Amino acid sequence: MSNYPANNCLLSIIMPVYNAGQYIETVLQSIALQTFSNYELVVLDALSTDGTKEIVEARQKEDQRVRLISEKDNGIYDAMNKGVASAKGEWVYFMGCDDGFYDASVLERLFYSLTEEYDLVYGDVLWVPDEVIEKGTCMPTDLINRNINHQRIFYRRTLFQQYGGYDLQYRIASDHELNIRFFCSTAIRKKYVPYTVARYHSGGFSANKVDEVFWNNWKEIFKKNFAQHLPAKIMYDKLGWYCRCLIDQQQYAKAAPIFFDVLVHTLSPGFVKLTMEQYFKSRKLHAG
Incomplete structure (x- = not known):
């Protein structure tokens, strides 16, 4: 279905991949089944060697909304920054290669919240195989104890131009640092919607890893962002x-x-x- 002017892309789904052959078909299908159609999918392949690139290329031939960028990167957050830089949508969403949307109507339901009134819209996410839902509003100080799952969040693309993207010095926790900056900013207009957005595979990139640089800088991150809220x-x-x-x-x-x-x-x-x-x-x- 078409819910938005054809010449104006509303949403860019950004998906970094590397040797994701065992997952990629499932996540591509999850996106293709969406009843909302005004999106593009930007796949950033870090020179996979297991056939991932060929699977995406085949889907690209079938669907002009799929774009493939295949080149070496400096880690997942570098790929995500590249995805934002090349995105055409007014909003961006980051999809993990082993994850997927919760159901076929997610984007159609969220579409009505992606308006000029807000800069950041977020819902809930189902962690699998744990079958636990991470849900509810996220206050700035909630990010002291743990990150909000990035697959709950839709960002207005201009936020990355105004406030900066993923800081590459944080190899594991760059999404946590970015979300602290965005959620702590009183200038960024946020909205929570009580919908489950995605199924998130809990054994992903940052699971059970510690970002030493992030924690070495925690005092400065903390005082810069949380002082106005505490x-x-x-x-x-x-x-x-x-x-x-x-x-x-x-x-x-x-x-x-x-x-x-x-x-x-x-x-x-x-x-x-x-x-x-x-x-x-x-x-x-x-x-x-």
Whole structure:
């Protein structure tokens, strides 16, 4: 069905792939079955060697909305930035190569929310094989404890021009850092819609991995983005928790400046007590 002027692409679905031959047919079918038709699919193939490229090329011949970019990239977030740069749609959505839309009517239902009134629209996502739905509104401070799944989110493309794209220094958590920037910005107009957007395979790229650079920069990320959403005491309490996490990991040199920063701003005997207890516990545990 056509829900939008034919000469104006509403949505660019951006899908980075590499050796995704076992999944690619399923996800391409999930997209092709959508009852909403005014989209393009931009597939960024990082020079696959397992037939992924040939499968996409075959689909491209059948559907002019499919575009293939096949070239070496500097990781998944570099591919996503390239996808945004080449996108023609007013909105962008990132699809994992082993994931898929929840049902055939997802885009048709979401279409009515992708308007000039909003810059970022998000729904729910089903994690598989866990069969758990990540749902509900996301407040800026929710992103302190964990990222919002990017497959819940539709972004207005101009956000990436105004606020920057994925920061490539974060090899695993760049989507978390970007979502912190976008959700914490009061200038970005957001809307939650109670629809399940996608099925997300929980064994994906970032599962069970730690982005050391992201966590090394956490204090700066935290203070730059969350200060306007938290009272100072709570903000420094949260940084105190991070300080104790570093101590637990024996990263004492990184914990020390955060310890003094929190102490200067809170003068909290309770913080000192908890942190010193964690320090001696850590030293004792690792000494044994």
